[in-house]
Amino acid sequence: MELGKLYKCLCDVQRLRIVNLLMQGALCVCHLQEILDESQVKVSKQLQYLKKMGLVSAQREGMWMVYSLNKPFHPLLVANIQASLVLRDEYPFFAEDLIKRELILKRFTENRAECPKVVYQSCENKG
Amino acid sequence: MELGKLYKCLCDVQRLRIVNLLMQGALCVCHLQEILDESQVKVSKQLQYLKKMGLVSAQREGMWMVYSLNKPFHPLLVANIQASLVLRDEYPFFAEDLIKRELILKRFTENRAECPKVVYQSCENKG
DNA sequence: TTAGTATATTCTAATACAGATATATACAGA
DNA sequence: TCTGTATATATCTGTATTAGAATATACTAA
Numbered sequence: 001m002e003l004g005k006l007y008k009c010l011c012d013v014q015r016l017r018i019v020n021l022l023m024q025g026a027l028c029v030c031h032l033q034e035i036l037d038e039s040q041v042k043v044s045k046q047l048q049y050l051k052k053m054g055l056v057s058a059q060r061e062g063m064w065m066v067y068s069l070n071k072p073f074h075p076l077l078v079a080n081i082q083a084s085l086v087l088r089d090e091y092p093f094f095a096e097d098l099i100k101r102e103l104i105l106k107r108f109t110e111n112r113a114e115c116p117k118v119v120y121q122s123c124e125n126k127g
Numbered sequence: 128m129e130l131g132k133l134y135k136c137l138c139d140v141q142r143l144r145i146v147n148l149l150m151q152g153a154l155c156v157c158h159l160q161e162i163l164d165e166s167q168v169k170v171s172k173q174l175q176y177l178k179k180m181g182l183v184s185a186q187r188e189g190m191w192m193v194y195s196l197n198k199p200f201h202p203l204l205v206a207n208i209q210a211s212l213v214l215r216d217e218y219p220f221f222a223e224d225l226i227k228r229e230l231i232l233k234r235f236t237e238n239r240a241e242c243p244k245v246v247y248q249s250c251e252n253k254g
Numbered sequence: 255t256t257a258g259t260a261t262a263t264t265c266t267a268a269t270a271c272a273g274a275t276a277t278a279t280a281c282a283g284a
Numbered sequence: 285t286c287t288g289t290a291t292a293t294a295t296c297t298g299t300a301t302t303a304g305a306a307t308a309t310a311c312t313a314a
Contacts, residue, residue: 002140003137003140003143003211003218004138004139004140004143007134007137007138007143008134008138010130010134010138011131011134011135011137011138012131012271012272013130013131016130016131016134028290028291029290029291029292030289030290030291039273039274040290040291040292041273041274041275041291041292041293042272042273042274043291044290044291044292044293045271045272045273045292045293047291048292048293049271060280060281060291062281062282062290063280063281063282063289063290063291064281064290064291065280065290065291065292075210075213075214076207076210076211076214079206079207079210080203080206080207083202083203083206084130084203086202087202087203091130135300135301139301139302155260155261156260156261156262157259157260157261166303166304167260167261167262168261168262168263168303168304168305169302169303169304170261171260171261171262171263172262172263172302172303174261175262175263176301187261187310187311189260189310189311189312190259190260190261190310190311190312191260191261191311192260192261192262192310
């Protein structure tokens with residue numbers, strides 16, 4: 001992947017947070033929206049951007065559009081997310097978002113109807 | 128430093144290459160121009176951009192403007208450059224630029240008049 | 255002072271992007 | 285078919301960025 005493109009994906013904090021989240025597994029728009037506390041339009045647009053750049057893919061499941069980070073993950077993507085997670089004093093939202101994600105996934109185990117299969121599966125894979 | 132800003136600095140390949148080079152030591156515009164094989168205006172503008180973003184500083188020495196990467200280097204900057212250097216099959220220009228830089232510095236040892244002191248010193252420091 | 259070298263600025267036009275608002279589509283269930 | 289939920293698209297506005305060309309500045313040396 002072209003380097004300029006890659007960094008363009010990361011140079012918006014919302015997108016950066018989305019990438020961080022998707023690296024843990026697929027998520028649908030509404031849950032990204034919930035975690036990022038952003039409007040639907042904004043989240044959807046950023047996802048379109050990431051899709052246009054070839055970083056993510058979308059997959060419909062019923063009402064939901066499930067987005068996932070394309071594999072294999074680019075080494076630089078991994079390096080950046082890992083490095084950012086380490087700098088949690090300066091950029092706490094990375095870790096915080098992952099916690100919010102965990103809570104949502106936990107909620108799913110109680111009410112599976114709230115969540116697309118794909119997301120649930122990626123949750124189960126994690127153990 | 129704000130993350131968005133940092134990645135904006137990196138999302139242009141010329142700027143990325145400049146950062147890679149400056150991480151090794153200060154350089155003046157004309158030598159960056161030579162290594163990147165770009166027009167003076169473009170190189171100068173990218174340097175202004177990086178300066179505006181707070182990533183580099185400029186220092187005049189005679190005819191030359193010497194640019195250096197502000198310290199301390201941001202951990203994410205270091206992580207990205209290191210990771211990019213490792214991926215030399217995909218992004219060979221990083222390593223190539225460093226070789227060109229070495230050649231220029233070697234040229235300076237033969238003709239010191241061609242080079243500002245600051246650059247020469249950073250060259251000597253390296254061994 | 256003049257010429258030459260190194261660098262920066264200004265102008266214009268093109269493009270990309272972000273935010274807001276409104277509207278449209280896709281699907282599920284009654 | 286109607287309703288609600290989830291998601292996407294369109295439009296407009298403002299701002300940021302980029303490129304190229306021309307010009308200006310800063311300094312050196314003669």
